[in-house]
Amino acid sequence: MILRAEGVSLGYGGRRVVENLSLDLPPGRMTAILGPNGCGKSTLLRALARLIEPLAGRVTLDGADLGRENTRQLARQLAILPQAPLAPSGITVAELVGRGRAPWRALLAPWSESDNEAVRRALDAVSMTQQADRRVDELSGGQRQRVWLALVLAQDTPILLLDEPTTWLDLPHQLEVLKLLQARNRSAGTTVISVLHDLNLAARFFDYLVLLGDDGLVATGAPEQVLTEENLRRAFNLASRVLPDPVTGTPMVVPL
Incomplete structure (x- = not known):
């Protein structure tokens, strides 16, 4: 199932945080959405889950407008873990x-x-x-x-949308959760789309990255295509070196 943003603009209270974004989320892959605070990562994820309505453009699932989908049927296709959910007492x-x-x-x-x-x-x-x-x-x-x-x-569901799923977890449990999601992806073909802050964990566990900056989309693609020193400067205003991870060979970001 292909989840797609088509010319999407998003915001709250008249302030737009995502402007005219078009993006394909590849099916059956592990996708991490990265970027600085305030660039619209969580807002984008909420729009992909139909929790907020785009100010312009649309989100589609296999070509069908998400806004017109039956709620129960949609909940059988995708599940979302938002930031800081609250359980009933x-x-x-x-x-x-x-x-x-x-x-x-x-x-x-x-x-x-x-x-x-x-x-x-x-x-x-x-x-x-x-x-x-x-x-x-x-x-x-x-x-x-x-x-x-x-x-x-x-x-x-065949699609999981996760907003910082490793929040509150120590490093061993962060690794445990990401390994679990990776295993689910590999065994069942589940599409996993997650907002993350840790660039190195994203490079290690996710095979497709979406990098946002304050001015919009910076890069998409495999970790080695996205996590370059120039892209990190554009997205985060960060001076860095990108080296091979000594364990996995994936890109490892070292701030300067």
Whole structure:
């Protein structure tokens, strides 16, 4: 499924943060959206998920205007993990993750074994099975982030949209989450589109990068095409050296 922005302009309260952006998000790939604070990364992701309406242009899924898609059908095609989501007070881990099954269940339909299995798989994937009966508000920030990731995994969609999914996680758990997303992409062909801040983790785990700057789109393509010293200067006003990662050979950004 091809998700595409066509001449999209986005903003809030009369202030435009994205102007006339056209972009194809390649299906079955791991795409990271990068750029400085305030350049519109999260705004773009929200538009790709139909959480906000473009001021101009449109977002399409396989050529169909996202704004005209049936909400339930759309929720079976893509799932989004926004920044800093809030859980209802007192809800348990398993109950929250179970909400990811809503698009697949008819109104008043009984909970099924397939729903149970989807929740179990999602909790196991993020190593939170043992916490299933705990209240979400009792968990650490990192644990809560893993529960939210489990919710979008339980939704079982071909496209995942993630806004800084490694927020609140220490480095080992950041690597764990990115390896999980990479495995999901490789085993199921899931399209993963994520806003990230860490350029080196993006280069290591994502095969397609979108680099935004204050003046719009700077570059798209493979990590070695996008993470160049000139592009980083344009996007971040950052003086840097780009060297091969000694472990993976992917680009590694060293600020000067």
